[in-house]
Amino acid sequence: MGDRIYVGKAADDAAGDRGWLLGHFKTPGDIRHSADVEIKWGVHRKGDRRADWARGERRTALLVLISGRFRLEFPGEDVVLTEQGDYCVWARGVDHSWEAEEESVVMTVRWPSIPGYALPG
Numbered sequence: 001m002g003d004r005i006y007v008g009k010a011a012d013d014a015a016g017d018r019g020w021l022l023g024h025f026k027t028p029g030d031i032r033h034s035a036d037v038e039i040k041w042g043v044h045r046k047g048d049r050r051a052d053w054a055r056g057e058r059r060t061a062l063l064v065l066i067s068g069r070f071r072l073e074f075p076g077e078d079v080v081l082t083e084q085g086d087y088c089v090w091a092r093g094v095d096h097s098w099e100a101e102e103e104s105v106v107m108t109v110r111w112p113s114i115p116g117y118a119l120p121g
Helices: 010-015
Strands: 020-022 038-044 060-067 070-074 077-081 087-090 097-100 104-111
Touching (some): 010 020, 010 038, 060 070, 070 087
Antiparallel strands (some): 020 038, 038 104, 060 087, 070 077, 070 097
16 A cells, blocks of 8 residues: 555454564564564463563553453563453563463553564573
């Protein structure tokens, strides 16, 4: 649809870039390239966990539960999202991890989009 409109399927597009649909890592000139925001479509099997805690985070994040049951872990506090539309926002500097307690689909939005945060694998 040209360089100003993009239509896709989140599950298909996410599979090609570890879940990320939009952010600094997309090719410059692609409408999905952004230094302002990152958006991820996360599909997780029951028991999936983040490989390591995210520490020293320099972005603010929003995670919205689409389906399933998803636990966010923060120092001294866990948040469990159980109903479609449940969400959590956390500020820059807040360490975190997560676990899919059931098969889950989540959408994550982070801002700004900063290179250098990808985990190996």
